[in-house]
Amino acid sequence: MPKKNLTANRASLAHRINYALRNPGRVPKYMIRAGRDTWLRLRSPDHVSYYRAVMKSDTAANPEAAVGSKSHDRWLALGAMQFDYLKSHGLTPDARMLEIGCGNLRAGWRFIEYLDTGNYYGIDISPDILMAAQETIVRHDLRDKLPTLTPVRDLKFRFLPDAHFTVxxxxxxxSHSPLTVIDECFAHVGRILAPGGWFDFTFDRTEGEEHHVLREDFYYRTETLIRLAEKHGLAARFMDDWEKLPHGQSKIRVTHGSTAE
Ligand SMILES: C[S@@+](CC[C@H](N)C(=O)[O-])C[C@H]1O[C@@H](n2cnc3c(N)ncnc32)[C@H](O)[C@@H]1O
Structure with a gap:
């Protein structure tokens, strides 16, 4: 999959009209989604509650599609891409890993299989997708690896220990989060990150105006996220080698201090 158009503002009226003219078949699906999202947004007090409701609705229809995979083959391939990348960057079985927004373990089952018993910790705002994650553990026969799966309301990590996670x-x-959520994560992730550990995240990149579509998909400039991490005393760098992979998003790595490695 090539990188997304890096200058388009998908929220602008001109873009939406243009897109509808080029893809008339997709308009009814978009209208249904926009209607559902408006309804859910009106009933939700904040972004996390809203997105939890989106995930509940999407997971009920199809958990693999809810995490963004159109087919089981794509679900497998996207998980393999994440796993292979981290392994090529030195992930070892003794790593202590926290996966934020683990979904139904598209990549998580591979991490659980590879890591030492008890070393995988997955969190997500959606209890529904975490129940689907339990099914993935059963399907891949990974009970004995004792993974932990925990629902969360925020990204403050208050219940997790200091300097624990190496990855x-x-x-x-x-890509589904407003800047306030990312800011909260950056404000607290340094406390739970072990010395020498790293935090990798993907994001939808724009080189034009930052924008969002239906408050489901958010587009950021690289500098915005790097500066935000630096504001919290973290170092951040754009991962060029991820750009070569067939994935629409970009990746940033965050570490302690001022010199990211
Ligand atoms: C597109 S899915 C990706 C799931 C998984 N990372 C993967 O690659 O398969 C996004 C996941 O992040 C979760 N999520 C969204 N915002 C979150 C937040 N602020 N904190 C924790 N999880 C979040 C969603 O519930 C969903 O399971």
């Missing part, structure tokens, strides 16, 4: 991973989570 923190968030794939396709900040």
């Amino acid at each position: 923190v991973h968030a794939h396709s989570v900040f």
Whole structure:
């Protein structure tokens, strides 16, 4: 999959009209989604509650589609891409891993299989997708690896220990998050990240105006996220080698201090 158009503002009226003219077959589906999202947004007090409701609705229809995969083959391939990338960057079985927004373990089951018993910790705002994640553990016969799956309301990590996780991973989570959620994560992730540990996340990149579509998909400039991490005393760098992979999003790595490695 090539990178998305890096300058388009998908929220602008001109873009939406243009898109509808080029893809008339997709308009009814978009209208249904826009209607559902408006309804859910009106009933939700904040973004996390809203997105939890989106996930509940999407998971009821199809958990693999709810995390963004159009087919089981794509679900497998997207998980393999995340796993292979981290392994090529030195992930070892003794790593202590936190996956933020673990979904139904598209990549998580591979991490659980590879890591030492008890070393995988997955959190998500959606109890529904975490129940689907339990099914993935059963399907892949990974009970004995004792993974932990926990629902969360925020990204403050208050219940997790200091300097514990050597790898923190968030794939396709900040692409669904307003800046306030990312800011909260950056404000607290340094406390739970072990010395020498790293936090990788993907994001939908724009080189034009930052925008969102239906408050489901958020587009950020790289500098915005790097500066935000730096504001919290973290170092951040754009991962060029991820750009070569067939994935629409980009990746940033965050570490302690001022020199990201
Ligand atoms: C597109 S799915 C990706 C799931 C998984 N990372 C993967 O690659 O298969 C996004 C996941 O992030 C979760 N999520 C969204 N915002 C979150 C937040 N602020 N904190 C934790 N999880 C979040 C959603 O519930 C959903 O399971």
